[in-house]
Amino acid sequence: MLDYIKSYLTSNLTPGSAGNMFWAFVYIVVIFLGLSVAVIAMNWLERKILAHMQVRLGPMRVGPHGLLQPIADAIKLLLKEDIMPAEADGFVFWMAPIFVVLAAFTVFIVVPFGPTHAVTDMNIGVLFMLGVSSLSALGIVMAGWASNSHYPLIGALRSSAQMVSYEIAMGMAVISAVMMTSLNQQGTGTLSMIGIVQAQQAQGIWFIFKFFPLGLIAFFIFAVAMVAETNRAPFDLPEAESELTAGFHTEYSGFRWSLFFLAEYSAMIAVSSIAVTLWLGGWLRPFPNLLTGAKWDLFFFLFPGITFLFLAGMCFYSTVRMPKHPLFRIQTIGLAGFGVVLGLIGLILFIPAVRERVQDIYWFSMKVAAFMYLYIWYRGTFPRYRFDQLMKVGWKILLPMGLGVLILTAGVGLWPLIQQTIWNR
Amino acid sequence: MTEPTSSLSHLDVEEREKPFLDANELVINMGPQHPATHGVLRVILRLDGEKVLGLECVIGYLHRGVEKIAENRTYAMFNPYVDRMDYVAAVSNGLGYCEAVEKLLGVEAPPRAQHVRVILTELNRLTSHQLWLGTHALDIGAITPLFYTFRDREEILKIFEKYCGARLTTHAFRIGGLQYETYDGFEKDVKNFLTFVAPKIDEYEELLTTNRIWVERTKGVGILSGQDCIALGVTGPVLRASGVKWDLRKAQPYANYKNFDFEIPVGQNGDTYDRYLVRMAEMRQSLRIIQQAVDALPEGPIMAKVPKVMKPPVGEVYHSIEAPKGELGYFIVSDGSTQPYRLRVRPPSFVNLQALDKMCRGQLVADVIAVIGTLDIVLGEVDR
Numbered sequence: 172m173l174d175y176i177k178s179y180l181t182s183n184l185t186p187g188s189a190g191n192m193f194w195a196f197v198y199i200v201v202i203f204l205g206l207s208v209a210v211i212a213m214n215w216l217e218r219k220i221l222a223h224m225q226v227r228l229g230p231m232r233v234g235p236h237g238l239l240q241p242i243a244d245a246i247k248l249l250l251k252e253d254i255m256p257a258e259a260d261g262f263v264f265w266m267a268p269i270f271v272v273l274a275a276f277t278v279f280i281v282v283p284f285g286p287t288h289a290v291t292d293m294n295i296g297v298l299f300m301l302g303v304s305s306l307s308a309l310g311i312v313m314a315g316w317a318s319n320s321h322y323p324l325i326g327a328l329r330s331s332a333q334m335v336s337y338e339i340a341m342g343m344a345v346i347s348a349v350m351m352t353s354l355n356q357q358g359t360g361t362l363s364m365i366g367i368v369q370a371q372q373a374q375g376i377w378f379i380f381k382f383f384p385l386g387l388i389a390f391f392i393f394a395v396a397m398v399a400e401t402n403r404a405p406f407d408l409p410e411a412e413s414e415l416t417a418g419f420h421t422e423y424s425g426f427r428w429s430l431f432f433l434a435e436y437s438a439m440i441a442v443s444s445i446a447v448t449l450w451l452g453g454w455l456r457p458f459p460n461l462l463t464g465a466k467w468d469l470f471f472f473l474f475p476g477i478t479f480l481f482l483a484g485m486c487f488y489s490t491v492r493m494p495k496h497p498l499f500r501i502q503t504i505g506l507a508g509f510g511v512v513l514g515l516i517g518l519i520l521f522i523p524a525v526r527e528r529v530q531d532i533y534w535f536s537m538k539v540a541a542f543m544y545l546y547i548w549y550r551g552t553f554p555r556y557r558f559d560q561l562m563k564v565g566w567k568i569l570l571p572m573g574l575g576v577l578i579l580t581a582g583v584g585l586w587p588l589i590q591q592t593i594w595n596r
Numbered sequence: 597m598t599e600p601t602s603s604l605s606h607l608d609v610e611e612r613e614k615p616f617l618d619a620n621e622l623v624i625n626m627g628p629q630h631p632a633t634h635g636v637l638r639v640i641l642r643l644d645g646e647k648v649l650g651l652e653c654v655i656g657y658l659h660r661g662v663e664k665i666a667e668n669r670t671y672a673m674f675n676p677y678v679d680r681m682d683y684v685a686a687v688s689n690g691l692g693y694c695e696a697v698e699k700l701l702g703v704e705a706p707p708r709a710q711h712v713r714v715i716l717t718e719l720n721r722l723t724s725h726q727l728w729l730g731t732h733a734l735d736i737g738a739i740t741p742l743f744y745t746f747r748d749r750e751e752i753l754k755i756f757e758k759y760c761g762a763r764l765t766t767h768a769f770r771i772g773g774l775q776y777e778t779y780d781g782f783e784k785d786v787k788n789f790l791t792f793v794a795p796k797i798d799e800y801e802e803l804l805t806t807n808r809i810w811v812e813r814t815k816g817v818g819i820l821s822g823q824d825c826i827a828l829g830v831t832g833p834v835l836r837a838s839g840v841k842w843d844l845r846k847a848q849p850y851a852n853y854k855n856f857d858f859e860i861p862v863g864q865n866g867d868t869y870d871r872y873l874v875r876m877a878e879m880r881q882s883l884r885i886i887q888q889a890v891d892a893l894p895e896g897p898i899m900a901k902v903p904k905v906m907k908p909p910v911g912e913v914y915h916s917i918e919a920p921k922g923e924l925g926y927f928i929v930s931d932g933s934t935q936p937y938r939l940r941v942r943p944p945s946f947v948n949l950q951a952l953d954k955m956c957r958g959q960l961v962a963d964v965i966a967v968i969g970t971l972d973i974v975l976g977e978v979d980r
Binding site: 221224225226227321322325329404405407408550551552553554555556557558559560 | 622738742813960963
């Protein structure tokens with residue numbers, strides 16, 4: 172048994188590909204926990220960032236600067252009465268949130284946090300991610316139908332129509348990125364998430380800059396479609412608060428509702444990680460081929476530690492600025508303690524053995540975090556699209572653009588070959 | 597799928613558009629508890645998918661019988677009640693009522709009182725429009741303008757609070773003038789506020805006016821032609837956005853509006869976007885009026901000679917003012933006693949709300965929300 176566990180450590184494959192079930196299971200648990208923490212952090216960050224955009228403070232009461240607010244919310248949701256409408260279709264009503272959460276979490280088994288930091292490396296990774304993440308549309312339709320109520324039904328219909336329309340444009344953009352992977356000596360492309368990042372490393376360019384501006388346009392299409400896919404502002408029609416109260420989850424409360432919430436945020440992280448993998452070089456640090464050498468390596472290795480030390484510094488700064496009143500004593504101590512923990516993590520990240528292992532995960536997470544910030548920024552800025560305008564954007568603008576980019580990418584990619592066959596005959 | 601309720605039977609059957617693909621009609625009930633109906637308005641929507649085939653408003657959830665109460669109160673005692681009708685623009689309500697009773701009594705408020713009345717009423721118009729903008733944008737999905745407008749509205753409410761002690765239901769005016777002299781530094785506060793708020797209005801516009809999604813959501817939505825407006829009795833910014841240049845401050849000058857120089861912003865298309873632009877322009881015009889009124893604030897008494905026990909002569913009077921939402925009229929019948937024989941309020945929100953069905957037919961559900969927002973109704977005034 173111990174040998175079985177140890178045997179993987181020398182391998183340079185993902186545990187799934189190496190066939191080591193023990194480590195695959197460990198990875199799954201770590202990713203699940205990490206994702207839950209990310210959703211909790213995202214909840215707090217969204218409320219805080221949105222609040223500061225809107226000239227207010229956001230949560231301030233539970234814990235210093237509201238840091239414990241998401242935990243308090245989670246406890247509240249778990250303790251709430253579990254209500255099911257009398258007319259609801261019980262089994263489907265019960266299944267829907269589970270379905271949505273399952274779809275949202277399953278995609279993470281192919282997300283590459285590093286060359287070996289994924290549960291498994293599927294040769295159809297991108298397809299798997301798109302396929303499984305769109306299963307959540309089914310869950311939403313189930314929720315809307317099972318609630319047996321008008322608002323959820325309209326919300327669910329809107330949602331399924333929206334997801335189906337935007338998936339096509341999304342697919343076009345994805346195909347153009349996948350085609351770019353095949354521009355090598357062998358001419359073999361790949362759908363594997365890890366393979367796509369390795370192709371960007373081999374070609375020495377992030378695909379967002381490839382065939383400028385084709386890569387950029389494809390990325391733009393994906394970036395718009397992924398917001399629509401996850402039902403976030405300005406495409407948040409399925410849960411349009413002002414029109415449909417809460418859309419498909421109007422009849423849900425307590426723990427079931429929190430499952431929808433969890434699924435929404437992990438879906439956001441999932442699509443962002445597809446975008447990062449396909450266009451922004453996945454786990455690669457900035458300029459991996461340009462700024463080489465031991466000095467540059469060290470420079471970029473220091474980033475994770477510096478980030479945590481910066482956060483710790485922010486905590487200490489806020490601690491100093493806390494009111495001196497005895498009522499705030501516990502909060503002040505808590506904030507200082509949080510700063511100490513962050514600082515210690517930062518210091519640990521400077522240890523050479525650790526920083527080399529962590530750096531891939533760090534760069535991947537940073538890129539995903541940038542997308543998360545964009546999501547919040549959109550929500551603070553844009554009004555909501557109307558349903559017909561949403562469809563117009565999807566079918567009349569994004570889809571033709573996606574098709575055009577696809578054809579042009581193919582043409583530009585094949586151009587050397589065409590030249591060869593025509594002129595060198 | 598529910599059968600259409602009998603309450604919709606008055607809609608002409610021929611007029612209904614044929615449902616798409618023989619789909620069943622969906623009747624949904626918006627309100628009275630609904631985040632976007634601005635209070636307790638209940639709208640019964642008949643939908644074909646997302647398309648609105650017709651709608652009916654059910655009102656009365658906030659009915660307090662204000663008009664009946666008036667018959668059992670003396671003229672002065674009834675004054676605070678009018679603040680509770682359009683609680684967003686309480687000062688305007690008070691102005692209309694006080695002027696109507698003054699007309700009945702045959703007295704006129706002294707010039708200083710008139711000036712202060714204009715300043716407070718225009719400040720109140722600003723708060724009303726700011727609240728409208730915030731909630732309207734929130735309905736359309738832009739959540740940030742709400743907080744911007746509330747931040748600036750707070751400054752006006754602070755002035756009200758310093759002046760008369762109340763922020764919302766101010767009861768600022770008395771029949772014949774004012775109860776209170778302005779506090780020390782009133783003029784400075786108002787002037788400071790004017791310099792503070794002018795760039796803020798640009799800030800709201802920056803967020804919305806050229807925002808593509810905002811323009812798409814509001815342009816061509818809920819169109820109401822000038823003729824329709826007149827036929828339905830719609831007044832206020834909704835009427836002006838349809839191209840009818842009708843503002844009671846100019847058409848039938850009351851208070852001392854004729855002394856001030858301001859323009860009446862007018863729209864062309866009568867759609868939601870034009871109504872938005874008209875109201876934004878009105879906010880700037882209000883600033884102009886306040887500036888002029890503060891600069892030329894005369895000294896003198898603030899109260900005309902009014903008997904302690906008011907017994908207006910037998911007769912009737914109708915007086916209307918341009919409230920932020922439209923024409924606010926008071927019709928008072930006096931039988932010579934201390935209490936009105938009958939008092940009738942012509943509330944702008946109630947009349948404007950009648951246009952909802954006409955504006956929403958053939959539009960989508962999301963537009964109904966936008967149109968309710970753009971009509972700028974206050975249910976306290978609709979139901980009274």
